[in-house]
Amino acid sequence: MNTAVKAHASLTYLRAATAQEEALVARFQPIFDRIAEGNVERERHRTFPYEQVQWLKDADFALLRIPEAFGGWGASLEQTFYLLALLAEADANVAHVWRNHLAFIEDRLNAAPSPTNERWLQRFKDREFVGGGWTEANNGTYANIQTRVTQEEGLYKVTGAKFYATGSLYADWLDVIGKGEDGSLITTLVSRHQPGVVLSDDWPGFGQRTTASGSVTYQEAVAHEGDVFPASERVVYQGHFYQTALLAVLTGITRAIQRDGIASLRSRGRNYPQGLDPVPALDAQLLQVIGEVSARVFSTEAALRQAARSLDRIAAAHAAGDLALRDQRAIAGEVSVAQAQLAIVDGVLYAATHVFGALGASATSELSALDRHWRNARTLASHNPVAYKARILGDYLVNGKSPVSSIARLGRGGQGN
Template sequence: MTTTADLTYLRPPTATDAHLAETFQPVFERIAEGSVERERDREFPHEQVQWLKDRGLGVVRVPTAFGGYGASLEQTFALLADLGSADPNVAHIWRNHLAFVEDRLNAAPSETNDRWLQRFRDREFVGGGWTEANNGTFADLKTSVRRDGDGWRVDGAKFYATGSLYADWLDVLGRDDDGGVLTALVRRADPGVELLDDWDGFGQRTTASGTANYHGVPARPGDVFPAGERFVYQGHFYQTAMLSVLVGITRAVVRDGVAALRARGRNYPQALDPSPTADAQLLQVIGQVSAHAFAAEAALRASSRTLDHTAAAHAAGDLEERRERLVEGEVATARAQLVIIDAALAATTTVFDALGASGVSTTRALDRHWRNARTLASHNPRVYKARILGDWYVNGTDPVPNLAERGRGGQGD
């Protein structure tokens, strides 16, 4: 008799917030210590990413029965926000890995997928990206994944290959000889893989989000999957991972804004009090920034909880329930995107009103918060979300993109 446990590797979450905090917060604090210097010098955080691999962040979602921590999606994204507060570059690097882990957890148990879970337990890390270089689109994929003897051969070029320089594996999207869309996992160290540090964005500068070229790279049996079989809420997952980092940035603005206001030694002649920390208007600015952070965190919690509902429906094999939860997740994620991006951009800008000219010191590097937030906010089309939500509420128009329906949604630019 088939039970729900036979359908996927997903299990009800068992992790506690206290245990996750005890496990990961000390590492996050170490990562935070050098984040300003790394940002200023564009120093890639290889060591910091390794700390997290060693601690097991890559298996945080894997059930304890399979050697992981058994966290829910809500807990996972809350952790990612904590990491984003410490260093948003490091947090963003984990987006592709965590998404591929989620994909394998949603898959049916098999020897192939057992092998992938063992790789995760062995701390192997997945990076890469699906976006075509040279302005290619998902509808016009140039990258190919073609049969080559018993395996496959990958040729093409990708951009926004986030996390690639830190990875053991690269997740590549391409077409086969029949026009079908496949996902191929290739080893970063294999001949024919060329990774370029050519990401020139003014924010998120150490995420290794540049070009990845593939020239006849082998992909082995068991490492190639039909893209249409990817987990159905992956678009929501990718978006929520990015929103988590934005929440972390917004929290960091509160932290750094409070510290900078406390450090001010003088005030303007027009001020309500000669002491900046006693000036009611400056305190009001910090209070408003804290409210932005509160709204962002609440939106993240609410939206990520809906993804746990979708995962549970999928694990139970209830397709009708899964479809309803998928729509619920789409609506919640879109609303969260509007709230969190607005909060992050407002907080990273208005905090300077409380700080005076000293707030723009390159030593403090407070500009990094706006640059990083603006860069993350530019990845996916916020401008369309309110219209889609309105069309759903008023006309009942299905808000779930067709790409997500086919298992190909998600990474924006």
């Protein structure tokens, strides 16, 4: 390593990826398979997967992106999101739980080395978990944020209410955004285990029902120096990361639809009189449906990898200290992630709807819970305004208007994340 590279590397905790994807899959796929075994029953009975999340904590799934030099697995973002998609194939709820935790780890890896950040790296290795707390409750917006962060006797105190607090019931820490006393936006890492934090399992959505995405109220919840960061200093591709994590879960759902569609068609015992073969698994029209679903799996996986690679390029420029290149690549990343969002949402919803065309009325049985794939996909696809993406992309491609809004620069890409 030459002197210039050494100097640049010291700017952050980011390092070039060293992990082999096959080795990562070999390590974690057996755990994913165990998680998949109880997925249908958890969906049917709304059983929270505390044990399954703990399996992943114990296996150090959280350390995917942490470089080997700092005790992690050294994965790229492309590898990380692929593993997240494999987890989502096993259980989309469990995969979604990890979104905020992995995003905060990425944020700390992008930060400058310091005793504070060394402490956070150790917390990650100690398997402490971070949940979400950005979206304002009661229809609040970032423009009119009501959560307040004040200072008193050397401590920070957070008061407010949040919704879409994904992963909160599994967490040790909650990543909360609020306004400081000077009106600036501040993100505060608040320990969940204190009287000032009240978690409510009141998520009303018809999908992603065990992700702990309900509400949290904070009443002078205490945070300490080193656990408070200006929102403007968070990782520049944070919004891209959060969105790509959703796309990884949607990709995993598409894979699960194909898996369950194939199994259900193979086990189907009779066909309709109009069928081309009395054996459903030999009916060319039904096989065509599965083939079309497989094409959606192919397109969603390709789109996810392309989006993730664009984030790896942003991270590389940031690690090298080339801020101009980083910001240029952030725009390219915005385009890539938005295009992937359009492709993946279209693909997963097509697959979740049309797979029933190959399976007959028995596929609607609650015992098989195949409806979970559409419910979960539709819920995740509603998190960000997909209706606007094509227009924004067209305006950029035709007129050169930046696709990165001021809200996206803040880090989450809009309400409802």
